[in-house]
Amino acid sequence: MLIKIRKSWHLSESDATPEAVFKNRRTFLKGTAAALAAPVAGALVSPARAGWEPGVKLPGVVKSKYTVDEPSTPFKDVASYNNFYEFGTGKDDPVKNAKDFVTKPWTVEIAGEAANTGTFDVDDLIRPHQLEERIYRHRCVETWSMIVPWVGVPLGDIIKRLEPTSKAKYVAFETLYDPERMPGQKRRVLQWPYVEGLRMDEAMHPLTLMTVGVYGEVMPPQNGAPVRLIVPWKYGFKGIKSIVKITFTEDEPPTSWNRSAPHEYGFYANVNPDVAHPRWSQAKERLIGEFFKRPTLMFNGYAQEVAGLYTGMDLAKYY
Numbered sequence: 001m002l003i004k005i006r007k008s009w010h011l012s013e014s015d016a017t018p019e020a021v022f023k024n025r026r027t028f029l030k031g032t033a034a035a036l037a038a039p040v041a042g043a044l045v046s047p048a049r050a051g052w053e054p055g056v057k058l059p060g061v062v063k064s065k066y067t068v069d070e071p072s073t074p075f076k077d078v079a080s081y082n083n084f085y086e087f088g089t090g091k092d093d094p095v096k097n098a099k100d101f102v103t104k105p106w107t108v109e110i111a112g113e114a115a116n117t118g119t120f121d122v123d124d125l126i127r128p129h130q131l132e133e134r135i136y137r138h139r140c141v142e143t144w145s146m147i148v149p150w151v152g153v154p155l156g157d158i159i160k161r162l163e164p165t166s167k168a169k170y171v172a173f174e175t176l177y178d179p180e181r182m183p184g185q186k187r188r189v190l191q192w193p194y195v196e197g198l199r200m201d202e203a204m205h206p207l208t209l210m211t212v213g214v215y216g217e218v219m220p221p222q223n224g225a226p227v228r229l230i231v232p233w234k235y236g237f238k239g240i241k242s243i244v245k246i247t248f249t250e251d252e253p254p255t256s257w258n259r260s261a262p263h264e265y266g267f268y269a270n271v272n273p274d275v276a277h278p279r280w281s282q283a284k285e286r287l288i289g290e291f292f293k294r295p296t297l298m299f300n301g302y303a304q305e306v307a308g309l310y311t312g313m314d315l316a317k318y319y
């Protein structure tokens, strides 16, 4: 008997990627490095002007089936309560200090174990793909959480076009290093630039999103404009912001918080209520806007989709 298990998102298939778009995507996958760099008419990813302006809608966004059925945290909270140490360590520093951060033009270097390496305009990496709105749970290691309507494209779709070699076991990410534009980098609170990494199967998982917007609009700088990573079953610090480099590697790459405090932050950083941070419990969280704490869910509520990636691994050891 076929038992249908309800997923943690439940929009119908018809709300997801339309067939024509899906077919276009397949066609593009057949493309070459030249096609990768070719200009594609369509969605605007980076803002038209150098600086961010409020209210600029991203065109052609479709609703994704990968969406939780909960009200989103208000935009004012998503865009004013942030962690982005390049613009200060206070929660309200990024919104003030990143206000004039110029994100156009913006290039992303693709390096390492892949056929299609080189430097690409961010629009050329993102625009060939259908932009999707996905409402995800967003859980910070500091135990606050939000429900955020991100806009982005599956990282796996981008990776397929870059054609990683069989040696590519991990994907490493790097944030811009430019202390003049990111004044927080003048202080050594972390080793700059901010770096992150995923195992290849995590990077290819359909939930992993290269994110270019929020609430249907171009990404505000404080949230990681013009392009940041979102891995919804991991703590928020895996969601590296303002990415300028992606490298396919054979070995596990370094990650900023693991470098800074290896006993507190591991490479995997999967949300896990059973494994406490050495200085506090991870069993509960405070959803911004709610008074009472909620129990934290294994893999942030995405266990059904991602637990299989970690079969046989001791999650207390690989935290």
Ligand code: MTE
Binding pocket: 078, 081, 082, 083, 084, 085, 086, 138, 139, 140, 141, 175, 194, 222, 223, 224, 235, 236, 237, 238, 239, 240, 241, 242
């Ligand atoms: N990326 C960079 N480059 N620098 C940072 O300080 N902070 C991380 C992550 N990405 C950070 C970063 C942390 S700790 C969290 S919780 C999330 O961004 C916060 O994302 P948000 O501000 O959009 O909620």
